[in-house]
Amino acid sequence: MTDAIDVTETLDVKGASCPMPVVKTKSAIDDLAEGEVLEVLSTDSGSMSDIDGWASGTKGVSLLDQVEDGDLYKHYVEKTA
Amino acid sequence: MxxxxxxxxxxxxxxxxxxxxxxxxxxxxxxxxxxxxxxxxxxxxxxxxxxxxxxxDDGPMKMTIIATKGTLDMAYPPLILASTAAAFGWDVVVFHTFWGLDILHEEKSSNLQLSSVGNPNMPVPNALAALPGMDRVTTKMMAKKIDDNNTATIEELIEVSLEQGVEMQACQMTIELMDYDEDDFYDDVTVGVGAATALEHMAESDVQLLV
Known part of the structure; x- marks a missing residue:
């Protein structure tokens, strides 16, 4: 499924812990245009729940996918508005 | 229809x-x-x-936090919640009063201390924790942990919070009580506010917290 996602930008927050992955994701999304997709690379296991919670509680974003790849957690967030 | x-x-x-x-x-x-x-x-x-x-949908969610503590451990919760809520698009006000002012104090914020006494989770018993210099030791241990875990520092959290539009307020009465100067605080901090301002924001908020 991930192969099908057309990533516009990648945000590398590897090493950063709560709340930085969410806070930086929000800033990065602000810089995107509607329909563009942000890939977030994190090593924070809490980011799986946090980015999911942030995306469902925030207007104008949609979480397309989350992939756990060993110690790396990848998130795909689309700006929808 | x-x-x-x-x-x-x-x-x-x-x-x-x-x-x-x-x-x-x-x-x-x-x-x-x-x-x-x-x-x-x-x-x-x-x-x-x-x-x-x-x-x-009558506008974004609102949160008001009253931050009253100035120890290293107690400075984190309001900052983490404020910066995260701002990432959700919420309107956030943090009203700092008493020792909470130290979080906004440019010099002191980078040097907040941990209290060793009265915290049973500390690695030293209370009788030893009360010895002079012990706070500095436990603060150093905590600072090292923060560094090892790549946890954001207090200054980083203040910076991102202000960047994301969190309104950081410093209580005027306690600024004077603690003998601070308005220039001691970070640039975007709001001064000249009191309990009535805090209550006004709390009344309009969906989430109110006292830390």
Whole structure:
């Protein structure tokens, strides 16, 4: 499924812990245009729940996918508005 | 709902065909009978949802935090919650009073201390924790942990919070009580506010916290 996602930008927050992955994701999304997709690379296991919670509680974003790849957690967030 | 009128022509035939006399039992209970009625019902419900959304959607969520503590451990929760809430698009006000002012103090914020006494989770017993210099030791241990874990520092959290539009307020009465100067605080900090301002924000907020 991930192969099908057309990533516009990648945000590398590897090493950063709560709340930085969410806070930086929000800033990065602000810089995107509607329909563009942000890939977030994190090593924070809490980011799986946090980015999911942030995306469902925030207007104008949609979480397309989350992939756990060993110690790396990848998130795909689309700006929808 | 305009479809309703158009569809009524079909329904009597179908009702009659289906069960003759039974149809009238749906007396105003609006039990959908046909696909067209279901469609109309869906449209009606969609309208209701839109109306409710409009009612609920009176601007972004609001949060007010009252930050009263200036120890290293107690400075984190308000900053983490404030910066995260701002990332959710919430309007956030953090009202700093008493030792909470130290979080906004440019010099002191980078040097907040941990209290070793009265915290049973500390690695030293209280009798030893009370010895001079012990706070510095436990603070150093904590600072090392923060560094090892790549946890954001207090200054980083203040910076991102202000960047994301969190309103950081410094209570005027306690600024004077603690003998601080307005220039001691970070640039975007709001001064000249008091309890009434804090209450005003709390009354308008969906989330209110005292830390």
């Amino acid at each position: 305009s479809t309703d009128a158009a569809e009524t022509e079909e329904t009597p035939e179908e009702k009659a065909a289906a069960s003759g006399d039974e149809a009238p039992t749906a007396d105003g209970a609006d039990v959908p009978q046909t696909e067209a009625e279901l469609q109309a019902r869906i449209e009606e419900l969609e309208d209701t949802v839109t109306t409710l959304e409009r009612e609920v």
